[in-house]
Amino acid sequence: MKGSAMKAKIRTAVLQLKQGDLTAEAVDAIVNAANSSLLGGGGVDGAIHRAAGPTLLEECKRVRAERGTCAPGEAVITGGGNLKARFVIHTVGPIWQGGGRGEPDVLASAYRRSLERAAAAGARRVAFPSISTGAFGYPVADAARVALDAVAGWLNEHATVDAVTFVLYDARTFEAYKRALRETHGAAVMS
Ligand code: AR6
Numbered sequence: 001m002k003g004s005a006m007k008a009k010i011r012t013a014v015l016q017l018k019q020g021d022l023t024a025e026a027v028d029a030i031v032n033a034a035n036s037s038l039l040g041g042g043g044v045d046g047a048i049h050r051a052a053g054p055t056l057l058e059e060c061k062r063v064r065a066e067r068g069t070c071a072p073g074e075a076v077i078t079g080g081g082n083l084k085a086r087f088v089i090h091t092v093g094p095i096w097q098g099g100g101r102g103e104p105d106v107l108a109s110a111y112r113r114s115l116e117r118a119a120a121a122g123a124r125r126v127a128f129p130s131i132s133t134g135a136f137g138y139p140v141a142d143a144a145r146v147a148l149d150a151v152a153g154w155l156n157e158h159a160t161v162d163a164v165t166f167v168l169y170d171a172r173t174f175e176a177y178k179r180a181l182r183e184t185h186g187a188a189v190m191s
Pocket of ligand 1: 041129132
């Protein structure tokens, strides 16, 4: 059973948490938790490439040939192939190394740079996975706070994105994000 979604109002935008499959999300842009190679992988990256079809990898290869690999904390944008989303924003989160190697800053940057890319493309509805908390090993409770602070902070400063949805795959991750949203932005939560 999937728990119910949770929403918060951040200035004029809505920040939403829900449980589900990011690849099915009908928004303007979905964000991929990629790796620096931009050439695909497992987890949500593999699922996005499978759902989007082979044009996504072709486009990623073109981006890579033009600008090289994507550093952790940076983001690039491609079309969405067969996805409902028009764009895929590929960002690279930090690999967890204990927390003392700048991981929170790199994670926050991945979210902010993704929103910048979305805004530059005119994408007003954006959906994210929980970046770095799978293969990259970032503890989910800590990652959730960083993610929500980064996104809410960005939405407070920019009116170019209307809706950000975190689409969280498993119940444990979804619950961790709900807890973090209540703790960090409880006053903004809409019933
Ligand atoms: N929809 C939403 N979330 C998903 C989906 C999905 N379809 N599938 C998995 N997740 P991960 P990372 C969740 O490992 O930690 C790849 O190989 C998953 O349950 O996808 O940033 C890349 O190529 C977890 O909560 O990303 C990189 O090499 C979250 O997505 C590396 O993994 C992130 O898990 C990136 O690792």
